[in-house]
Amino acid sequence: MSAIFQKPIVLITAGPTREAIDPVRYITNHSSGKMGYAIAESFLEKGFAVVLVSGPVTLKLAHPNLTNIAVTSADEMYNACRPYFLTAQIAVFAAAVADYKSAEVCTQKMKKSGNELNLRLVKNVDIAYEFGQLKQKGQLSVGFALETNDEEQNALKKLNTKNLDMVILNSVQDEGATFGYDTNKITIINQDLVSRTFPLKSKKEVGKDIADAAISYANNQSSF
Numbered sequence: 070m071s072a073i074f075q076k077p078i079v080l081i082t083a084g085p086t087r088e089a090i091d092p093v094r095y096i097t098n099h100s101s102g103k104m105g106y107a108i109a110e111s112f113l114e115k116g117f118a119v120v121l122v123s124g125p126v127t128l129k130l131a132h133p134n135l136t137n138i139a140v141t142s143a144d145e146m147y148n149a150c151r152p153y154f155l156t157a158q159i160a161v162f163a164a165a166v167a168d169y170k171s172a173e174v175c176t177q178k179m180k181k182s183g184n185e186l187n188l189r190l191v192k193n194v195d196i197a198y199e200f201g202q203l204k205q206k207g208q209l210s211v212g213f214a215l216e217t218n219d220e221e222q223n224a225l226k227k228l229n230t231k232n233l234d235m236v237i238l239n240s241v242q243d244e245g246a247t248f249g250y251d252t253n254k255i256t257i258i259n260q261d262l263v264s265r266t267f268p269l270k271s272k273k274e275v276g277k278d279i280a281d282a283a284i285s286y287a288n289n290q291s292s293f
């Protein structure tokens with residue numbers, strides 16, 4: 070479904086990516102897409118046009134102002150975002166993109182042979198990084214940092230390396246947070262190094278907190 074854009078556009082990536090190994094196997098992660106879809110819903114409720122580029126998930130979202138693009142791999146996700154990034158006022162990179170893909174994708178199912186199998190992996194495109202290089206004045210980009218340790222330090226590194234305006238830190242150490250849950254616990258850190266930690270909330274409420282923070286930061290107001 071495709072929406073006609075007369076409203077400010079928000080580009081959102083969501084869900085996992087799947088990187089094929091052969092016709093029946095792939096590399097992926099546990100992302101359900103719930104966080105990215107909740108952010109999309111919040112922006113739609115605020116009157117934005119949303120382009121949601123989603124990896125394989127079971128979620129459905131329909132709205133007259135929503136353009137929903139289903140992709141499988143990181144390369145597909147990147148290519149699907151490209152026509153929209155420069156017209157988007159806000160980009161939110163909520164997808165859990167596989168950092169590596171198989172160097173070769175076998176056209177036939179790989180046969181079982183010895184006791185070991187070595188798979189050569191090559192780096193995937195870093196979507197948030199690539200768009201960070203293209204970002205223009207007046208555009209705001211929000212990334213996530215999914216961490217297990219040294220959370221704040223790693224989040225700040227992602228904020229700077231990927232030229233983000235805001236990073237949403239979530240840690241798998243927090244009970245009920247990140248992959249698959251209906252809840253999440255986040256800390257938002259912006260480029261002014263102002264940070265705010267929110268309590269565990271439903272992903273729907275977290276989506277609203279993220280949309281509110283992004284909109285007020287885009288309007289040069291700190292929401293903290």
Ligand code: PMT
Nearest residue numbers: 101102103104162165166195196197212213214215248249
């Ligand atoms: O989908 P759910 O089950 O609701 O779970 C939500 C979530 C845990 C997936 C979500 O809250 C989250 O943390 N998303 C980002 C996961 C991630 O890949 O984090 P990262 O720290 O590895 O990546 C940093 C940032 O770069 C992210 O904005 C990511 O989207 C982006 N990235 C990473 C690698 C890559 N090749 N391209 C990217 O755009």
